[in-house]
């Protein structure tokens with residue numbers, strides 16, 4: 261269909277920033293309708309004062325709107341404009357009005373909204389007797405209606421004709437009445453007409469029950485949604501990190517209808533904390549993968565991670581995402597606790613897996629690296645993750661997908677989920693919440709949560725090449741997943757680059773077992789970095805994040821065990837960027853019925869017997885956490901708590917998590933993790949309570965931020 265002049269104009273001139281977003285939104289709207297899906301329009305305040313009806317009424321007539329949600333003021337303002345348009349007054353200099361000027365306007369019965377005064381007094385002089393009669397007639401007939409339905413009756417009865425001051429076709433309420441369009445106005449009671457209705461109730465002339473209530477509006481909306489969402493909602497994505505957005509991107513590009521719901525904002529999970537190495541140098545080593553899964557599987561995993569880096573590059577090029585992507589070398593060298601022979605074993609295994617690795621006699625550009633061998637992994641990559649996510653989100657919406665942020669999904673079943681209290685239905689559900697929130701037990705026995713720490717500081721441009729560096733990890737560590745150091749150089753500004761270095765991991769909620777404060781971990785990381793990169797300037801950033809380590813080292817992506825239409829992506833490990841991308845590729849193929857070479861390798865239902873020892877070690881570690889029920893608390897007395905600190909106290913047999921805020925106010929919670937009952941621990945770095953069993957984390961206000969718990973810590977009143 262050829263476009264009208266307005267579409268042509270905006271497509272030609274609305275090219276960047278907010279205006280480009282207007283075009284994206286318009287295209288998504290168009291696509292939604294072309295797919296036969298329904299469209300809800302929500303009106304913000306004062307929209308009707310802006311004579312919205314001139315455009316909106318036509319949209320309604322052309323069936324571009326199937327339901328409206330708005331305020332009570334929106335409803336009545338359109339009718340006020342219809343019957344009292346000539347009494348509206350514009351006040352262009354409204355910013356200069358004195359209190360006396362404002363008072364004079366009010367005295368004249370004018371209600372100012374920025375530069376426009378609504379003549380409420382005059383309008384209601386014309387409307388009130390008619391609407392009162394309609395309310396009264398309904399009550400006498402024992403009938404009840406919604407506020408907008410009463411207004412529809414008034415408009416369609418023709419009783420207002422004598423007052424019309426604008427062309428009737430510019431009233432969107434009239435157009436909606438003609439179509440009997442559903443409107444949801446939960447706060448109508450607070451509008452002028454709502455106040456007038458209340459005055460009749462106070463005088464005993466009308467019963468409150470004659471008007472259907474805001475709650476009835478909400479239940480009506482829930483019913484409407486359940487009945488109408490079948491065609492409108494196809495694929496439903498929970499989680500807006502790299503896993504969720506990649507899956508949503510691939511599905512929407514393939515023409516599927518996708519909805520993403522993200523609890524926080526895009527990238528607010530672990531993806532926003534990544535150091536963004538894109539690598540096929542898997543951190544659990546190829547010689548280990550060969551032992552656990554066999555040589556063929558090790559080669560498949562190398563192939564899949566290589567393909568994931570290529571896929572990211574392809575997406576960046578196709579969607580023109582400006583995110584500092586570049587190909588770089590990666591250098592793997594021995595941790596002092598590791599054996600020389602392991603480097604040789606990894607070189608051979610990685611080559612057998614199909615990667616063109618080579619051995620160098622020294623680590624390029626690293627101080628002290630001249631007598632240390634390293635393996636070069638060519639064709640690795642790096643990028644700016646948040647810029648990448650932003651590009652993915654933009655692409656998803658341009659392909660007709662919808663993204664809701666601050667939208668919390670719960671009660672996930674094969675039909676869909678409840679999101680912020682509303683039922684969402686979908687044919688397929690992808691749970692990409694890092695730690696799956698749809699499953700209480702199965703997946704959480706196969707993987708374990710670790711915290712990892714990162715520092716970043718400036719280095720003058722040109723002193724280091726852009727590259728990735730990793731050591732092989734501390735073999736003497738008490739943890740099953742040996743912590744390793746990971747470093748890379750990122751572009752920063754015209755004079756400096758940024759050296760980003762991570763490591764010093766420990767199991768979530770168990771940091772104290774190494775008697776190291778979080779601040780000491782950052783110090784250790786800094787010392788490690790300065791020894792190897794002495795040109796590092798002052799530190800500019802530091803942060804920590806959570807990594808989920810699968811006990812057999814490969815991520816889990818595909819159908820959730822026991823489910824046909826629910827998919828998960830989890831077990832990211834230190835290679836979460838590529839694992840998550842692979843997850844998107846595998847799930848997209850599975851939903852589209854396309855065979856995928858890697859599907860079986862990463863199946864969440866797989867059982868890997870050869871890692872039984874590690875499995876038992878982690879299970880033992882988990883069981884030990886329950887001993888905290890009887891163990892001593894980390895806090896002896898509430899008085900010991902400094903502002904901004906938390907801890908866990910014993911009160912009889914109860915454990916209580918307490919936090920003192922910077923105003924000296926104490927909050928207290930049941931310290932029992934709502935997931936499976938471990939006792940949470942205070943994390944002073946993140947100011948959170950962390951569960952040592954499966955990695956659930958809660959803010960100092962008790963709100964869950966990392967699953968598997970889907971509930972907050974239970975608040976306790978203290979006196």
Ligand SMILES: Cc1cc2nc3c(=O)[nH]c(=O)nc-3n(C[C@H](O)[C@H](O)[C@H](O)COP(=O)(O)OP(=O)(O)OC[C@H]3O[C@@H](n4cnc5c(N)ncnc54)[C@H](O)[C@@H]3O)c2cc1C
Pocket residue numbers: 498499500501502503504521522523524525526527528529530531532533534535536537538539667668669670692693694697712713714746762804805806807829830832833834835836837838839840967
């Ligand atoms: C410090 C650190 C450094 C790392 N460095 C690297 C690296 O260099 N290279 C690499 O490959 N990997 C790295 N990783 C791993 C990688 O960052 C992660 O594996 C990856 O970001 C995980 O992505 P995700 O989409 O699965 O999870 P997330 O980014 O956590 O996304 C999940 C989203 O789901 C949302 N959510 C949760 N529950 C709900 C709910 N009920 N309803 C709606 N939404 C919900 C969350 O708000 C969150 O935004 C690192 C990780 C950390 C912590």
Ligand code: FES
Pocket residue numbers: 933934935936937938951952953954955956967968969
């Ligand atoms: S996360 Fe499982 S018990 Fe807390």
